[in-house]
Amino acid sequence: MCGRGCPAPPSSPSPPSSPRFPSPVRSRGRGAAVERSPPSAPPSEPGAPPVPLAPSTRNPRKPNFLIIMTDDQDQLLNSTHRAYMPLLNSLIADEGLQLRNFAISTSTCCPSRTSLLTGLFTHNHDITSNLGPYGGYSKFQQLNLDVRDTWLPTQLQSAGYSTYLVGKFLNEFDAGPGQRCPRGFDVLDALVEPYIYTYWGPAFSKNCGPLEQFGFNDYSTDLIRDKTLQYIREAATKDQPFFMQVAPIAPHVRCNGHNQEDSGKSCDNPLPATRHKKRFQDIPLPSSANLFQPLPEEFRSRLIDNDWQLAEGERKETKLSGTYRMRQRSLLAVDEMLGDIVNELYAQNMLDDTYIIYTSDNGYHLGNHDSNQGKVFPWEEDIRVPFFIRGPGIPRGVVSDYQTTMVDVPATVLALAGAEVPGSWDGYPIPFHRIMPDTYTPRLSAAPYDFSVPGASGPYIRDAQPIEMWIYKPGAACNMLNYRSVRVCTSYLAFGSPSAYRAAFIAASRDGTQRGSTIGLGNLLFSAAERTIAGDSMGTDLAAVAAAGGGQGTTGTCYKYTSWCWGGKELYDLALDPAEIDSRIDDPRAARLVGRLDAMMAVIGHCRGDRCREAYSAIVGEKGVLNLEELMDPKYDNVFDRLPRLAFRSCSPENRNDEYTWYQ
Numbered sequence: 001m002c003g004r005g006c007p008a009p010p011s012s013p014s015p016p017s018s019p020r021f022p023s024p025v026r027s028r029g030r031g032a033a034v035e036r037s038p039p040s041a042p043p044s045e046p047g048a049p050p051v052p053l054a055p056s057t058r059n060p061r062k063p064n065f066l067i068i069m070t071d072d073q074d075q076l077l078n079s080t081h082r083a084y085m086p087l088l089n090s091l092i093a094d095e096g097l098q099l100r101n102f103a104i105s106t107s108t109c110c111p112s113r114t115s116l117l118t119g120l121f122t123h124n125h126d127i128t129s130n131l132g133p134y135g136g137y138s139k140f141q142q143l144n145l146d147v148r149d150t151w152l153p154t155q156l157q158s159a160g161y162s163t164y165l166v167g168k169f170l171n172e173f174d175a176g177p178g179q180r181c182p183r184g185f186d187v188l189d190a191l192v193e194p195y196i197y198t199y200w201g202p203a204f205s206k207n208c209g210p211l212e213q214f215g216f217n218d219y220s221t222d223l224i225r226d227k228t229l230q231y232i233r234e235a236a237t238k239d240q241p242f243f244m245q246v247a248p249i250a251p252h253v254r255c256n257g258h259n260q261e262d263s264g265k266s267c268d269n270p271l272p273a274t275r276h277k278k279r280f281q282d283i284p285l286p287s288s289a290n291l292f293q294p295l296p297e298e299f300r301s302r303l304i305d306n307d308w309q310l311a312e313g314e315r316k317e318t319k320l321s322g323t324y325r326m327r328q329r330s331l332l333a334v335d336e337m338l339g340d341i342v343n344e345l346y347a348q349n350m351l352d353d354t355y356i357i358y359t360s361d362n363g364y365h366l367g368n369h370d371s372n373q374g375k376v377f378p379w380e381e382d383i384r385v386p387f388f389i390r391g392p393g394i395p396r397g398v399v400s401d402y403q404t405t406m407v408d409v410p411a412t413v414l415a416l417a418g419a420e421v422p423g424s425w426d427g428y429p430i431p432f433h434r435i436m437p438d439t440y441t442p443r444l445s446a447a448p449y450d451f452s453v454p455g456a457s458g459p460y461i462r463d464a465q466p467i468e469m470w471i472y473k474p475g476a477a478c479n480m481l482n483y484r485s486v487r488v489c490t491s492y493l494a495f496g497s498p499s500a501y502r503a504a505f506i507a508a509s510r511d512g513t514q515r516g517s518t519i520g521l522g523n524l525l526f527s528a529a530e531r532t533i534a535g536d537s538m539g540t541d542l543a544a545v546a547a548a549g550g551g552q553g554t555t556g557t558c559y560k561y562t563s564w565c566w567g568g569k570e571l572y573d574l575a576l577d578p579a580e581i582d583s584r585i586d587d588p589r590a591a592r593l594v595g596r597l598d599a600m601m602a603v604i605g606h607c608r609g610d611r612c613r614e615a616y617s618a619i620v621g622e623k624g625v626l627n628l629e630e631l632m633d634p635k636y637d638n639v640f641d642r643l644p645r646l647a648f649r650s651c652s653p654e655n656r657n658d659e660y661t662w663y664q
Helices: 086-093 109-118 136-143 152-158 220-236 298-304 307-312 314-347 409-414 498-515 527-534 542-547 588-604 615-620 634-642
Strands: 065-068 096-100 162-167 189-192 203-206 209-214 242-247 354-360 387-391 398-400 464-470 482-490 555-565 568-573
Touching: 065 109, 065 314, 065 409, 086 314, 086 354, 109 136, 109 152, 152 162, 152 409, 162 220, 189 209, 189 464, 209 307, 220 242, 307 555, 314 354, 354 398, 398 634, 464 588, 482 588, 482 634, 588 615, 588 634, 615 634
Parallel strands: 065 242, 065 354, 096 398, 162 189, 162 242
Antiparallel strands: 096 387, 189 203, 203 209, 354 387, 464 482, 482 555, 555 568
């Protein structure tokens, strides 16, 4: 039975009956697409594991790529639930793969979006903020990132692709006639300042041409949908594949005029399409163990704004529940847009040859750790985002807890396109065939999943990623603070037996289901059988896979180790403490682990290119060390006894040499 926070199913739109193709979705906004009725495919046989799709042999050309990137959409507060986004689930999740452990390395808009387009971590592309002088479009122009060989759009053009971007490019984008336009796009139809976060009456500039201003009856997501469908039709007439990034602003806060969110001034809740204004009237804010749970004073005084303390008890929950409902309403138009896109790809005979990726630039917190609402922190709510992919060769209906991050997405795109992945990139293609349940591996061809990347000495599985932030939020308590963190997913268990970790996983899964939150899910490396026992119902029911696979898998956890510029340090075991309440930094059992995580943080927080893929060997000098379990071997203890710990000289809102570290 659903407990507090479990969402009520929406009255409409109903999820389509077919698991393969959408029933026509009628978006009643401006310029709605022509209705189509693609044939329905029979549902998968009950009880059978999902069937991997084979790459299409109908069309020998390279695959297309369509990436839908929302803005500030959470993973842990249930925003992608079937009750809220039925088409995302029926058309992408059920038809492809969900990576629930996808975590952003810098939890704010511009740094994350730049990582997608450059394949670089924030410490390498240096867009550290949403606003100048440290970030935004002004810093992008200053750095000339689109001129470098790491720029994804020009890499794809060199590989024979038409390239499109529709919607949000970067904050402060106001290019017009006479200004240099970002390179690498056949079409850049981008939202421009001061209208980027104006839900009604936005303005666009196509290829940096004259401003295209829409009226106050024109809804931003519907306009982006119409433009996307137009460009899909255009791409269908070309004798080359396409890459298209579709970037609606939902569920970001509404800001009339220049984005004020990071300037210390307030924006307001997102606005839904008129047709969705009365949806989700009674859904509450999802609960979790850290909801309105105060931070330790050392952190609270530095991170949480004083004005948030004025709203106590029910006033907090009432306010944030209203915000939550508006966020979910604003995503309904995105869900409908997704249905129209799939319809159009089908109508153009391109669906089977197109990889569709759905993700967000960063997550979002609402009352977690007794903070108001927002992002920028290393908390799971802020860094974990949705990630779904369907396309040629991707198994249907599979949920994986493999950890990956934004810099891996462009590497995956280039690899699937058959292009060489630049050695200067920090990411590595997602190794689809290595992260699937055993049930699938005989049915997956090694090609195109085994990728060669310069600097990699062997098969690569990402178990570690940096989390890094230089906070620039004038007027906020956390302004001008910075931190480094490393997040490692591993089978090394520091604080208990495998049975204790399995029990914690089951408890967290059931608790998350009851609270209407996914917190505690997607962190761990458990077998399908253990997921089923836990009542882990995210995504497709994996009972059949468990029966076929025997249910014996690796028990694992993810550790998060953070060092703040003022000297504070934290260590969380996300299996035993998914809400990040009980720091284990002073636990004697953590001593050897902390030494290794600190060294790993130093390397992966400053790495470039191939060193980001061979971080462990930078510490111990051996190419064969590929994961934390191997690094925990006692034979390396003397190495870590000698290494100094990372420390900050000062707090800073910019990426500069202000750290004491053995690795640079």
